[in-house]
Amino acid sequence: MSIRKAPLTRKQSRNGTSKYVLERCASINEYYDIAFKVMLLGDSSVGKTCILLRFKDGAFVGGNFIATVGIDFRNKVVDVDNLKVKLQIWDTAGQERFRSVTHAYYRDAQALLLLYDITNKPSFDNIRAWLNEVHDYAQKDVVIMLLGNKSDMAAERVVKTEDGEKLAKEYGVPFMETSAKTGINVELAFLAIAKELKHRTTQQPNEPKFQLLDYIESQKHKTGCCSLV
């Protein structure tokens, strides 16, 4: 179950020995082929846990804000092109006092979902600081995705979609706006990550590279003039 038992490491696959064996997990019903570590980052109360719960259980836990304590570890197995991909998701606390703990787990992560709250300008302004942290602590080839959460709260929006897009472009990371409440783009964010990671590991030399940015562009719901929200 732990990453140490992950059947496939990136190195192996690059050496051309990408014969993934079916791994058996401790609890029955939970077979998977590859496991990846994904980490959720961002300021306090931008909705990291809500995004995760929406993805994991398909429900929105609104109402009271429950601050995550330290980091929280959960698994979810998803299907990617007939392959069972297990996402091991680290949900981190946004509060400053937990930074040192989260730093210790950055380097294990293969993908990072960086969130801000579109109704909270400081959370957007801090994204640059977060990206610097990521640069300092995470693996060099980590997959990063920027998410502007709470897109359902149009009336209270203070960060324009274009601003998010601009920032994402500057850092060369994919971007979309999500809503844990309506579920918009949530599944997509995790699936795109899973796809990208899966392609990276299982890619054959002659196979075309998976285009994460294009995939997202083609799939995502825009929260613009023509959308439902």
Add this chain to the structure above:
Amino acid sequence: MDEERQRPSVPWENGTLAPAHHLCTERADSPTPGLVEGTEPGAGQKNAMFVHAQSFEDLTAEAEEARKEAEVFGSRECAEDVGVLVEEKRVEQLNIPPDCRSKEEDVSSEAWRSHKKHMFVLSEAGKPIYTRYGTEEALSSTMGVMMALVSFVEAENNIIRSIHADGCKVVFLTKSPLVLVGVSRACRSDKELLRELQYVYYQIVSLLTLTQLNHIFQHKQNYDLRRLLAGSEYLTDNLLHRLDHDPGLLLSAVTCLPLASSSRGVISSSLQAAKSKNLVFSILLAGDRLVTLVRKKDQFLHHIDLHLVFNLVGSSSSFREGEGWTPICLPKFNTAGFFHAHISYLEPASELCLILVSTDREDFFNMSDCKQKFLDRLSKRSAYQALKEALKSRSYSVAQIGIPELRHFMYKSKSSGLYTSPEFPLVYQSDEEQGRLMALYQDLHSYVHHPTRPLRSFYRCGETENMMAWVTSGFELYLCFSPLGTKALAISAVNKLLKWIRKEEDRLFILSHLTY
């Protein structure tokens, strides 16, 4: 006051939580009133689970003793100071912006002032850090006045301890770099309030460590600590709620889930087998009750630290699913550093929560493996089923004991630091009534732990119930009888009850403690 505290105290005053070893071998068959510590019902057989020598007295007596104190009982000077406080509050009325924080309350309102107990935490620069009611912003000038009072007395090489005025007690606790202030109308003694302030202090230290606190304020005296505590205020809120409702915090003890000792033994040894190099404590909780605790050799857990862990786990639903991993400082163990706790529930809907405390920040996966090992081992045993059954059935009722007119009681074994108490009878089912009963117990407790005139036993007839307290070097016993009970009946009840507890002790208490 300090002089009195330092006075050689009567033997039962300095009750230690660890039993003297020579005593444990000669356990009395039936308890007698002259019980020696370590042989009372509920005393552990081998080693105590908790750290040596910390009782209510030690907890409250540890404030800076070297410095002289200035305790002024309602002198005119202080009455004036309180006047200033009130004055300040009035001024603020004008410039408080309407806020929508749930904690938001008009700090100038009568409702705010009439809260039974206020708690404030501020930095030595006078910056607000925490208030139980209202917002810190709105109280910044009030807290400024509090700091001014502290500094004013300090300038004369003195320490302000408390102000008594207008039926109100204002108790100060300076724990550099923090200053804690409690205000209450209901408290019998300063000591009660001081004890609660200590708890709040330890709560803050457990989030940040004292080293970090000192470091921050050495570098930036006017640092706004709320930045680091953001999102954790609810822990202090809950702790204060527990202080009013949880007998464990009052008794400086922990209660156990009643469970057959054979089942508990199996669970403990399963937990013991799931060890890892850096694992220091494994704690299995059922709600607020301890199922078992395994510790590293020679490492003891203090009951305050355990209560802080209880508070952390009980206050957040964030551990309900998945596995939590968080730094936690156990201030009674070491104020300088963090432990790292792996917190998870055995089953999603279950009350059983496993806490594995490690010294290594990067030990998550080791701890996760330990948990899995424990769960695999336990689920094969019938003890797991017994444990689940024990969870389903409510504790035990006082009727089982068969003592007429006895409604409720709390019994603490001093040497093990464990207590037992039946479920509340019908009369005390409502929150209100339970709170009232707890207040009565608190009252008894403050009589038998009075700083200058501690009582050994105490009996009081009331309109709605008769209360009795009895303290020996081995145990503390607090009883609640119906108003029809008599004193003679109460005395005989004590003996009967002690016999019953002795008979049931291996179910009600954890008698043998395992180490890795």
